[in-house]
Amino acid sequence: MNHHITLLSLLLASNIMFGQSFVSITIDDVPNTIKYQKDNFESKLMNRLDTLKIPVTVFVNESLLNKGASFDKNHELLEKWEKRDYVTIGNHTFGHSRYSDVGYDLFVSDIEKGEMLSKVLVDKYSKKLEYFRFPYNDLGKDSIEHSKIDSYLVSKGYISTPFTIESSDWMYNTVYENYLANKEFDKAAKIGRNYIDKTIEYFEFYDSISTQIYNRKIKHIYLCHDNSINADYLPLLVDYFAKQNYTFISLQDALTDSVYHQNDKYYKKWGISWLYRWMNSQKEISSSMKNEPNMEILESQFKNMQENSNKKTGY
Numbered sequence: 102m103n104h105h106i107t108l109l110s111l112l113l114a115s116n117i118m119f120g121q122s123f124v125s126i127t128i129d130d131v132p133n134t135i136k137y138q139k140d141n142f143e144s145k146l147m148n149r150l151d152t153l154k155i156p157v158t159v160f161v162n163e164s165l166l167n168k169g170a171s172f173d174k175n176h177e178l179l180e181k182w183e184k185r186d187y188v189t190i191g192n193h194t195f196g197h198s199r200y201s202d203v204g205y206d207l208f209v210s211d212i213e214k215g216e217m218l219s220k221v222l223v224d225k226y227s228k229k230l231e232y233f234r235f236p237y238n239d240l241g242k243d244s245i246e247h248s249k250i251d252s253y254l255v256s257k258g259y260i261s262t263p264f265t266i267e268s269s270d271w272m273y274n275t276v277y278e279n280y281l282a283n284k285e286f287d288k289a290a291k292i293g294r295n296y297i298d299k300t301i302e303y304f305e306f307y308d309s310i311s312t313q314i315y316n317r318k319i320k321h322i323y324l325c326h327d328n329s330i331n332a333d334y335l336p337l338l339v340d341y342f343a344k345q346n347y348t349f350i351s352l353q354d355a356l357t358d359s360v361y362h363q364n365d366k367y368y369k370k371w372g373i374s375w376l377y378r379w380m381n382s383q384k385e386i387s388s389s390m391k392n393e394p395n396m397e398i399l400e401s402q403f404k405n406m407q408e409n410s411n412k413k414t415g416y
Contacts, residue, residue, distance in 0.1 A: 121318065121346060121348060122308065122318055122321075122342075122345070122346055122347045122348070123318070123319075123320040123321065123347070123348050123349075123350050123354075123355065124266070124304075124320070124321040124322070124323050124342065124347055124348075124349060124350070124355075125156070125158065125320070125321070125322045125323065125349070125350050125351060125352045125354065125355035126155065126156075126157045126158075126323050126325070126339075126349060127157070127158045127159075127160065127191075127234070127262065127264065127322055127323065127324055127325070127352060128146075128157055128158070128159045128160065128325055128326060128327050128331070129159075129160045129193055129234060129324060129325070129326050129327070130160070130162055130165070130193065130197070130326050130327050130328075131159040131160060131161050131162070131165075131179075131182060131193075131327045132144070132161070132165055132166070132175065132178045132179050132182060132327060133146070133165070133327040133328060134165050134166060134168045134169045134175045134178065135168055135169055136327075136328070136329060136332070137169065137174075137175070137178050138169040138170055138171075138174075142174055142178075144178060144181065144182075144332075145332035145333075146327055146328075146331055146332040146335070147181060147182065147185075149332060149335065149336045150185075150187070150188075150335075151185070152336070153336060153339050154187065155187065155339060155349035156187050156188075156189070156349065156350065156351040156352075157187060157188055157189070158188075158189040158190075158191055158232060158262070158351070158352040159182055159188055159189070159190060159191065159327070160191040160192065160193035160232070160234045160262070161179065161182075161190060161191065161192065161193055161215070161219055162193050162194060162195065162196065162197050162215065162236075163179075163195050163214070163215050163216075163217065163218050163219065164195050164196045164197070164215075166179060166218070176218070179218065179219075179222065180222055183219075183222040183223065183225075183226055183228070184226055189228070189232065189351065189352060189353070190219055190222070190223055190228065190230060191230070191231075191232035191233060191234055191262060191352075192212060192215050192216050192219060192230060192232070192233045192234075192259065193215065193233075193234050193236060194208070194211040194212055194214075194215040194236055195211050195212075195214035195215035196211055196214075196215075197236040198211045198236060199236060199237050199239050199370075200235060200236075200239050200240065200241050200246065200250060200370075201239050201241055201242040201246065201370040202239075205246065205249055205250065205253075208250065209250075209253060212233065212257075212259075216230060231258060231259060231260055232259070232260050232262045232352060233254055233259040233260065233261055233262060234261075234262040235261070235372075237370075237372050238264070238324075238372025238373070239370045239371070239372055240261075240365070240370070241368075241370060242369065242370045243368055243369075244368040247365070247368055260356070262322070262352065263322060263361060263365075263375040263378075264322045264323065264324035264374060264375065265307055265311065265319070265321045265322050265323075265374055265375055265376050266303055266304055266307045266321050266322070266323045266324070266374065267303070267323065267324040267325070267374065268296070268299055268300040268302075268303040268325075269299075269396060269399065270296065270300075270325045270326055270328065270330060270331060271326050271328065272399060272400070272403050273292060273295070273296040273299075273330050273399065274326065274328040274329055274330040274331075275403055275406065276292050276399065276402050276403055276406060277289055277292045277293060277296070277329060277330045278328075278329050278330075279406050280292060281329070292330075292402075293330060293333060293334050295398075295399070296330055296334055297334055297337055297338055297341070299394055299396070299399070300338055301338075301341065302394040303393075303394055304321075304323075304342070306392070306393060306394055307321065307374065307376060308321070310376055310389060311360070311376055314376075315360060319358050319360050320350065320354065320355040320356075320357070320358040320360075321355070322352065322355050360379070361375075363379045364379075365378045365379070366378060366379060366380065366381065367380075367386075373386070376389075377389065377390070
């Protein structure tokens with residue numbers, strides 16, 4: 102009997118280590134008030150999430166409420182995000198400032214300005230405002246800046262939120278919206294499919310790295326944005342990963358994984374995955390980055406669109 106119990110325990114442990122996958126979905130730059138207005142004051146992304154029934158954490162830039170035609174409607178949108186049971190609200194600063202550019206004092210001011218309305222709403226719905234994410238995932242240009250802002254966040258009771266996986270959805274979205282604006286719908290659909298394919302590649306890539314390093318599957322955190330391409334394609338990604346034995350978990354659950362208790366060893370301003378930040382040397386980071394999925398086609402499309410836009414505006 103004891104032998105059978107031990108065997109069963111080993112099988113269960115093996116399934117946790119090598120079979121079951123976990124990911125927390127986090128969404129930056131909420132609420133997208135410009136798209137909200139264009140869509141007749143409907144949030145397509147929120148509507149899709151309502152049907153998915155998975156926990157998400159959204160990081161808010163309160164300055165976005167000042168964009169578009171109606172602050173009141175934009176405030177209602179933020180409250181709609183807050184009141185949903187599956188949504189956790191985080192602070193992403195007021196104006197999405199870059200820490201290494203603006204410096205400590207202005208950045209702290211941006212953090213505190215960015216929590217004013219959110220704090221009222223979390224109190225109203227008996228939630229907490231405890232997660233913070235750096236815009237551009239820029240934690241400062243050196244170890245001194247890193248340490249200084251980390252101490253501040255701890256004093257404020259904020260948890261600095263990492264990510265392990267991202268797939269440049271913001272860049273895909275720029276190209277995607279450009280094609281939609283020009284009514285090139287076939288090209289837009291092709292970009293959407295490519296976004297799905299590349300995101301799957303990135304999931305597999307980062308999962309492979311983490312499994313090699315930690316000899317088990319970790320609880321991943323995926324970073325994406327409140328934008329058009331996710332409104333249209335995030336449900337397809339969720340459906341795919343659900344079929345691949347992924348369980349969608351809260352940010353709170355993901356952060357219980359011991360990997361997130363490690364020290365960040367990367368003291369530069371670039372917003373790289375925490376899987377790289379936990380590595381011991383730049384050589385190790387560079388070696389891993391060389392094996393990332395190829396993004397040359399997307400980067401070329403993005404660059405061409407930027408150049409064409411600059412020509413039209415005279416820059």
